[in-house]
Amino acid sequence: MNIAAAANEDMAYISNVLIYSAMAVYTLAFAAHSAEWVLGSRSKVGRTAAALTHHSSTAPAPAATMTKRKSSGTTVLEHTEVITRQPAPGSRDFPDGPGAAAGSRKGELYGRIALSLTVLAFLIHLGGVVARTWSVQRAPWANMYEFSTTFSMVAVSAYLLFLARGKNVRWIGLPLVTTVLLDLGLAVSVLYTESDQLVPALHSYWLWIHVSCAIISGAMFYLGALATVLYLFRDRYESKLTDPQGKQPGALAASVLERLPAAASLDRFAYRVNAVIFPLWTFTIIAGAIWAEAAWGRYWGWDPKETWSFITWVAYACYLHARATAGWKGRKAAYLALIGFACFIFNYYGVNMFINGLHSYAGV
Structure with a gap:
């Protein structure tokens, strides 16, 4: 018994060291991504x-x-x-930017360094999650700390998978690494929970199914939200470039936004990501209801977590419907997508930390 406990504590310590190490490498990746964008400015x-x-x-x-x-x-x-960022005369059909660096070999060099560091940080991050799993001998997402560390790891893995498949998503790198650092910083400083805490209701194979689906769905919704935010900035930038009164964007905005994909490409990427992952979010809610019946004897009780999961589902359903409805494409639909992701974030942080319910475990 003591030997097992000591082994668990050792693995928990290793997990913590790996998570902190991943944060350090993500910080280096952040610096390299920043250099990529700065030095990648056109001459x-x-x-x-x-x-x-x-x-x-x-x-x-x-x-x-x-x-x-x-x-x-x-x-x-x-x-x-010289990479042209302008549409054909009288058109809003902009070409895609290079994704990150342009017009500078140094920018491209730093971009490759940033990507290599991101891969290294991801591997260390993955090791931290695996060590946590070994420590607790269960799914490593039974509390907010474990959910947060796994969530950001899945988001980075999705980004790297897109890159491996040849998708032009280098533009995600800087905002992704920035928010991953914020997520891990919050996890280790505010949300940290000892590795041996587990309530009886979580002793179920549904922990693997329901929560893993929630993590994957949330990570993909997050990538979709990033693309949506960048779409809004890029769309405004393109509007200024084609302004009939000759109003032009500022130099700083131009140096960044000109390297992004066209607004139409960002909008399309966000839509596809949200559309593909929406069925999994639907299954997540259904799996949660089945687990609730096994744990509490009812499928649905309008618990705060259940309620906000459903609100999130409705928001994304409205977004997907809006994309297929004339007059609700573009910015209007983008705002709906961000409302849906805001509901997801509130469901995770707000409900868990500030609202008492059956889904509140271990204080967080």
Whole structure:
């Protein structure tokens, strides 16, 4: 008995060390992603060419240009990429940005470093979750700390899976790593729970099924929400570029937003992610009802967690319906998607921390 307890404590300690180590590497990845975006800005030549393209109705900007640089008294010609971000005249059909870095080899280098560090951080993060599982000998998501660490790990794994399949989602890297750091920081500082805490109601195989589905659904909803927020910024940016009065976005906004996919691409990505994962969220609620009947003798009792899960379902159902309804596409539908994700976040943090119910375990 004592040997088993000591082994559990050892694995719990290893899990904690791995989670902190993952945070350290995610921090390095954050710095590299930031450098990628800063150093990936297009050169002044590139920006000038793009500006000329915006006001020209006949010829597109060149794909490349040459600039002079003096080095040790010798004039050197440098090849500078020019990537046009403007639509065809009279159109809002913008091309996609490169996803992150553009016009700078340094930006691309830092981008590769950032991706490598993200992969390393994910592997360490995964090790922390596995060690927690070994420590408690059960599913590692029985409280808010475990749910948070697993949630962010699944979100990063989904991002890396998209990249592995050749999807242009490098633009997710910086906001994803930033919020993963915030999530883990909150988990280790506010939500931390000892590894041996488990209430009787959670001793069920439904813990593996119901909560794992909730984690996967939430992680995908999160990626969809990120794309939706960026869509709103990019759409506003594109509106200014095509403003008939010639109103142009600021230099800082342009340097970031021009590298994102087009608003239409971001909107499409968010819709597909939310549409694909919505059936799993539906199953999550159904699985929770079946578990509730086994644990408490009723399928549905309008417990706060059940109520807000249903509200989240309704919000996303309205969003998906809106996308298929004329007049409710674009920004209006995007706002519905963000309302749905806000309901999910409140269901997780607000209900668990501030509202008492049958789903409130171990204080958090």
